[in-house]
Structure formats: structure tokens, C-alpha cells
Amino acid sequence: MVVERVLGQQYFLIIEVKCAWIAVCKAFEFMSRKMTTHMSLLHRDTIQMTQSSQPTKRDCYPASGGCQCGAVRYKVGRLGKASICHCRMCQKAFGGYFAPLVEAFDVEWTRGERTVFHSSDSNWRGFCHACGTPLTYEFEGHLEIAIGTLDEPDIVQPEVQVNPRYRRDCFERLSALPEKPAEQQDADNAWNATVRSNQHPDHDT
Numbered sequence: 001m002v003v004e005r006v007l008g009q010q011y012f013l014i015i016e017v018k019c020a021w022i023a024v025c026k027a028f029e030f031m032s033r034k035m036t037t038h039m040s041l042l043h044r045d046t047i048q049m050t051q052s053s054q055p056t057k058r059d060c061y062p063a064s065g066g067c068q069c070g071a072v073r074y075k076v077g078r079l080g081k082a083s084i085c086h087c088r089m090c091q092k093a094f095g096g097y098f099a100p101l102v103e104a105f106d107v108e109w110t111r112g113e114r115t116v117f118h119s120s121d122s123n124w125r126g127f128c129h130a131c132g133t134p135l136t137y138e139f140e141g142h143l144e145i146a147i148g149t150l151d152e153p154d155i156v157q158p159e160v161q162v163n164p165r166y167r168r169d170c171f172e173r174l175s176a177l178p179e180k181p182a183e184q185q186d187a188d189n190a191w192n193a194t195v196r197s198n199q200h201p202d203h204d205t
């Protein structure tokens with residue numbers, strides 16, 4: 001009798017362990033199915049993003065742009081690699097933490113002309129003489145356009161950081177900064193709607 005009871009307890013113990021193992025397997029299977037669904041959704045999102053109607057560089061050639069006041073306008077036959085430069089000269093020239101620039105080829109100045117500052121032995125900085133908008137970074141046979149001056153800045157995406165050792169301390173935290181509360185943004189939008197802009201539109205006129 002005692003032997004039977006011990007064997008019986010072992011038998012139930014084995015069944016319990018088996019049940020627990022099956023439960024773990026089921027849970028794992030459920031989780032992995034959920035993960036796969038989630039990942040495929042993410043993947044689909046990624047595909048949708050890459051197939052979105054965002055204009056590409058090629059769709060927009062010749063790309064156009066200009067300064068804030070419209071005194072200087074340009075067309076670009078082809079855009080190359082885009083970057084952000086952290087060097088101290090770019091910080092000064094743009095009045096910002098870094099300079100977003102894209103290589104530009106076959107540039108035609110369609111209205112006005114940029115003014116250039118010989119910022120070093122071999123480099124020039126182009127800007128609008130009337131409104132001060134930074135427009136170019138140039139050296140012998142090479143010209144880069146300030147990305148923010150393109151009529152459609154999203155047609156290029158920065159691919160590399162240049163001179164990272166001059167990066168400002170706050171750079172890493174910028175994208176994590178809190179946004180103004182929604183009601184304050186609504187108030188800002190309402191106020192902005194009352195202001196008459198003197199900025200040139202994002203197309204040739």
C-alpha cells in the first residue's frame with residue numbers, strides 16, 4: 001500500500017510537471033504569435049513609410065529654393081549627399097547648433113545673386129545680402145546648399161555628422177525636449193494666424 005501511494009504521488013507529480021510544461025509552451029507560443037503579428041505590423045508600417053507619397057530627390061529635379069525674403073532664388077540640377085556639420089564656423093554662419101547642408105550640382109541662380117563671405121583660406125559662405133539667410137557652403141569647385149532653404153527640405157535626409165567633436169552639449173537631448181502643452185500650442189496657432197508674413201513662399205514667383 002505504501003509503495004502504491006508513493007508511486008501514485010510520483011505519477012501525479014509527473015502529470016503536474018507535464019501540465020506546467022505544456023502551459024509554459026502554450027504561453028510561449030501565444031507570445032511569439034503576438035510578437036510575429038506585431039513585428040509584421042511594424043514591418044508593414046516601415047514598408048508603407050518607404051512607399052509613402054513623400055517626394056524624392058529625383059521627383060523634384062530641378063529642385064528649387066531661396067532665401068527668406070525672396071531676393072535670391074536658385075535651381076539645382078542634382079543633389080548629392082546630405083550632412084549636418086557641427087564645426088564652430090557652421091554654428092556661427094547658421095546661428096544654430098549645427099549646419100544642415102547638401103551637395104548641389106548644376107546650380108543656377110534664378111533671381112538675384114548670393115553674397116559671399118570668405119570665411120577661411122579655401123572656403124566661402126553664401127548668404128542673402130537683404131535678409132541674411134545662409135544659403136551655401138563652398139570651396140574650390142564644390143557647393144553645398146543649406147537644406148532649410150530648399151522649397152521642399154524633406155527631399156533630402158542627412159546621412160552623416162561632420163566634425164562631431166564640436167557638437168554642442170545639448171545636441172543629444174534635443175529630440176527628447178518636452179513640447180508646449182496643447183492648449184498653449186492652440187493659443188500660439190491662433191496668434192500666428194493674425195500675423196502677416198513677409199516670408200517668400202516655397203515656390204518661384
Ligand SMILES: [Zn+2]
Binds near residue numbers: 067071128130132
Ligand atoms: Zn533674402
Ligand SMILES: [Zn+2]
Binds near residue numbers: 086090
Ligand atoms: Zn562646418
